[in-house]
Amino acid sequence: MVSKQELDQYLISIKESDNNHECVVKSALEVVGGKWKLRILAQLLKKEVVRFNELKREISGITNTMLSNSLHELELDGLIARNQYNEMPVRVEYTLTDTGKSMLPIFYELTVWWNNYRE
Template sequence: MANEMELDRYLNILKSTESNNECPVKCTLEIIGGRWKLRILLQLLKKEVSRFNKLKREIPGITNTMLSNSLHELEESRLIQRIQYNEMPVRVEYSLTDYGKSLLPLFYEIAAWWNNYSH
């Protein structure tokens, strides 16, 4: 949990932004938000390295197109890395970058908030 000094610092950041476009929460949610990105990130946190078809099996309801688009956006955001091996057939693996791994404390805080909220 954030201490009072950290909360005050964050409130000052929010107050100093001139528009909602600069809000750090809004910007973060634009990067990790949506129906599929969070699920992909959580799967990669659990498995560390995964291939496309494995991710597809682990995320019920996602289409190939949505998985492909979401992976591409997460890669552009530098949260995941895509490694292609020059083998036949071609093997591609996805994993979290250090930026992606740095989301773990955020996910922990969200889970803790949910536990408090849901009880």
């Protein structure tokens, strides 16, 4: 849990930033933003090791192309690892990296916020 002092300092940094400097919120959202990335990460938190078709089944409405692109971007950003096995047919599994696992508190806080918002 973040302290009040840390939140106050964070708010000051947001207020003091100008358009000439990269906003940290914008940068973070470029990594995990969009319709699908957080849902993919949530599935990987839930199951630890997931294959492409499992993700496709669990995330309703996502296309193969969008899933593939999102997985590739998450891999490039260091949040997931892609493990391809030399088998026929080819087997590919996705797991969270330590950086990806470090998002667990963010998911928790988002869930707390959602539960309070719903009420």
